[in-house]
Structure formats: C-alpha cells, structure tokens
Amino acid sequence: MRIVIMGPPGVGKGTEAATLTKTFNIPHISTGDIFRELYKDRTHVGKIAKEYISRGELVPDDITNEIVRHRLSHPDVKKGFLFDGYPRNIEQAKALDEFLEKKGCKLDAVINMTAPEKQIIERISGRRVCEKCGAVYHVISKKPKIDGICDLDGGKLIQRNDDLPKTVHRRLKIYNNQTAPVIGYYEEKGAIIYIDGTKPIADVQAQVMKALGELK
C-alpha cells in the first residue's frame, strides 16, 4: 500500500498514520523526521534544512525531493510506504509521481483528514505540557490527577506558545494555503480520500479501511 496522508495540525493525523503503518506493515516516512536526523548527524543538508524550518519556511523542493528519492531507494519500501508531511506543494507532488513511475508503480491513495477549524483550535489550545518531562495532557480529554501538575514528576503544566489559539489559527492558515493546491492536484487524479477527523479514533480507522477497500 502506497499512501500519502495529509491533514492540518491537531486533526489526529499522527495517530492514524501509526495505525496504518502497523496495519500494512509499511514504513512511516516523515520528511520532517528525516531532516531532524540529518541535522542530528551534523550533515550539511541537515543544517540547511534546519535554517528553513526554524524560520517557518518550506525546505527548498530540490533538497526535499532529493532526500525522498533517496529514501525510496531503501528496500523497506517494497511493500509500500506512508508519506507524512510530503508532498507540500504541486512541484513535490509531481516529483513523487515521477519517482514512482520510474519504479513502475503509483500512489494507491491520498488520505486527506479534515476537521472544522473551531474544533482543531479547541483540541490544540487545551493541550498542556509538563515543564520538567514534556508529558502532554489535555484540559478535557487527558486531565492530570491534580490540576496543573504532572502525574509523573509533579512538574508544572504549561501551555506552549505553539498551542495558543492565535498561533494555531496562523498555523492553520499557512497549512491551508500550502496544501490546497496539492489537494486539487490529487483530486484531479481521483486518488483522494476524505476522512472526517472529528470522529473517535476507532471510527476514523474504520472509515479509512473502508475507503481503501473500495479502491480496488
């Protein structure tokens, strides 16, 4: 199964990606993770990528496409893969199509997870993080035993700047601007599956499996 998963921050994409990679026994390929590893390994590419990412910009297409092309040469993608965070624009989507065509295959599905902005903002802005250990809580769905205190080490729970409603709003706007054309590109190819990310995790998984089954 060769899948691309898309969705705004806070839509539950990470959870669904983990379930799918387990179900189909395929690698989860996140270009963000690859860039972080390349940076940790002190590579030149890693350093360049870090500069773009920390400015909130996209890493240039030629760099990103090159690491993807390289990643697709690993033997573990024989059974398929799940891309997360790639492609981010039409140039990247076209590059991915080309790489796959050269290998004699194509994408099976593009899963686009959606949720109303209001709900995403509620989900993300309810997050609280332990100052000491980084454990993540939620004021509604994952409360600590004592208000504002980490269960694990008694650390203070704080709200990250990234999770403030106004920051989330900005992140969503950037995401939508970037990805709307990519979604249009895949829509034209008829490869896109829309998934309602507001449903409980088990329902989301059932929706995805049903849609993937109907592809064949």
Ligand SMILES: [Zn+2]
């Ligand atoms: Zn803690």
